[in-house]
Amino acid sequence: MTAAAPRTAAAPGADWERRNVALWAAVEDFAEEDFRAAIDAQAGELPEGDGTALFERAAAWDSTGHSDLAVPLYQAALDAGVPGERRRRAVIQMASSLRNLGRPEESVALLTAEREQGHDHLDDAVAAVLALALTDVGRAREAVSVAVGALAPHLPRYQRSMANYARLIAEPGQEQSPSS
Template sequence: MADGSAEWEQRISALWAEIGDHDGEGFVALVDGLAAELPQGNATALFERASARDSSGRSDRAVPLYEAALSAGLVGERRRRATIQLASSLRNLGSHREAVDLLTAELDSRSSVTGSAAGKPTGGRMPTRVPRASRRSASAGSPATSRCRV
């Protein structure tokens, strides 16, 4: 849970599970309705609104919301996803260098804290091989991975 109640988190997760049942604008409106239940400027609400626009093919409308969510103090897994999704949106809009810089900074911050999967510093480089289990779970289509368009 982030800034919403457990019940709110369940409702936003359920809505994401139904994304295919709605057209883009309809889905955005539903997410906006749930986000409006949180305080104005809430980082979680901003992130969910950005993700809805991004998933509806509106990267141009998602970017300022991702940036606002990060500026508002988004934390945890949503902060990481916002960074990755923002980079993807920037890439879609032709801002390739900015996208690479965001991803590099994210990788550097994670590797400086946790190191690579083998416990060794990565030096900011991506691993050359992804373990088979990671590839399988990444393609499983969970709401978290299906929302990322990287």
């Protein structure tokens, strides 16, 4: 018996994506149950077990206050090979949900690994959720370091100083006056 080739997740078509964006833009216009039903119907247009469909369902549950139901769907989306940016969003959103469920250690582990996966426009979101989770596990100095490090590149001045402070604050006993 030969092993089946791993399933490659295909991204949905442009029309599907356009309708998905429109649904999310109108989330506030729906009752929670109606929004989840609309996302579920649209996700149902994709193949059974599709990572994108699982991710969208997870996000709908999460956005309507049901982190407990979202986490298994995020994990299923990741296991199914959710493609593109949604993979990173699934990690960030699952880590946030885990934190909300009182499981910050799992959140820290996920996001610490995610920081090693490369860099893109979601880096600051990874850092923000990681800083919150680090605070929850009693690592406040490291949390401040992560948050200031993420903020530093966006400042109109003092980027180098703030980046140095961010690095030094996580290293107790280091001199705390980097050159500006």
